[in-house]
Amino acid sequence: MEEAVAGCVALLRTATGQDWDGPDWDGPDWEKAKAGRLEWSCRYTAEHIAGDLIAYAGQLAGRAQHAYVPFDIAFDDGTDNSGVLDVIGTTGALLAAAVRTTPREVRAFHPYPFRSANREGFAAMGTAEVLLHTHDIAEGLGLTYQPAPEISEFVLGRIFPHIRPAADHWRTLLWATGRGDLPGRAPVTDWRWHNNLVHATDRLTLQGLTPAAAGDLVAGGDGGFEWIEGGPYEGTREAATFLLKAYASGVHRPEFGVFALVRREDGRAVGGMGFHGTPDEEGRTEVGYDLAEAARGQGYATEALRALSEWALARDDVHTVFATIERDNLASQAVVTRAGFRKVSEDEVEGEFAYELGR
Template structure:
């Protein structure tokens, strides 16, 4: 079944928000007779009452920002329960605010983005859903520790969160323990304890006719497996190079913990109809010399309209504005004249007329000074 944005296959996160809230409320209802204001929530400095209010406040804030398409700040309000609201009443507030976030996610179009500060000043509907699920799972864990309850969230929710807003965290056999470790709440064998952390929503680089949308590990895995990655594609679907690149993101970067999302893959999405035309991305993070390599492809019906030139220019400008980058390189087949023209129109220079393993090498350097 297609969602409000027209896509099939990829979860938007609304069902995951519902499942997380239902599981949390069912667990915490077993302890409503305790004095939550007198019990510290695990390692937090907050008591359990303040923690559950915080969860509800985050859920409604995410719903408001996504539904209202806030662009520069959170919608300026704060949730305050009525005086005298008991523990059961607070859980009712969590249920209501969770339902509002799930509804906002379900009704938002695929392209909708709204303000969130970390790290690129916006999030899409999956990002808001994943942040909501994370707040519920993690703070239920905190409260459960204080209230003496055993907490094991539903299978799949932790993986949903990790693959969308913790793309830099190497996955493990136990996603729940990985999420606890990544947020400083548990230890994992062979990994250093985490003392500071932030989740990471995907980067979007704007262009004239296009948006270059960062592809999450969840989307990359779906593309590599033959799916759409959550995008509506022009023509018969993504080109083979996109699927190969997505597989590299999953198997060579995310699976090994070397994935840096801003140096990964981007889908080229056309503004006018929210259709994906191709993919462009980096082969990895910049090396010590400040060099980063790009690769790209475009679906057949989109070729010949200047889309890839526009995308390469936009992503190159973004990359060269980063302190870590001095040179962008690319390798293009000697017979691939259209791709060579893309690079030349984007300011790249061919290094020599000689070929290496059937390719010509191109570079674009940052301006000095």
């Protein structure tokens, strides 16, 4: 995020002598200072960047839970274009500081789409605001803007999990936000980013994996989580592989993805649970899970499975949640049974039992 802010300020600093408001903001000539495809002037767009950055910093620092903290930013009368850039640099630093000092488990209010975001989500949203609106202003002022590809990749992998990435991450981000074209893809006219979904139980939070987190798990990392001894278990890494494949194909739907099971008492991850895909035409979706060995026998899987199944079955597009379990895995059979599933079939060839939970 700090790199994005620095790039924004450095580029726009070269054009502070231009008229960012246009000769007649309220009249027919205002479009001479229009910021790209927006219905805003370059000046208003720059002020909007600063406003977003300070708002996100306030949400995190204030731990807002139900709405935006009711404050706004105001510029002193007579603030010139250079002064606006000073404010962007300052508000960017404030958001960066809030991100660095906020514990990972803290979530604060943001409306899209699941009513909250963690520090990584706010960092990605702030970065997106800077990248996209710097692009808009640059278009309006006749400047060339090309951020480093890894910055766009950071944004896409965290708050655009539903977008199939292309080789050029910057062009993908521009296309996904209605600012450009990609070969073979229809123009985007309506868009939202997606922070990860979190389900809460008495002892756990089920935290949706972003493609970025899944990529780190597949590469042997921790996915950004602090795990108990023995975690993440092999099943979680395998599920992350399937998530990445779905993301690369453009069919990943984060609400039907993979969730890390994190203990509320200490913020440590104990296992993973998730869906094998979106519901089929009959409204059936399969669920799977695993726990680190040190977390087994304490009811975590049952607690998480109840919560995830209850959420799924409350949706209009889900009628049945099912799981397939090996014949010899008595512990897992006990988990689904305690969660209310019933055995419906047995595959003699594969040596598996099928369990279902319906509405």
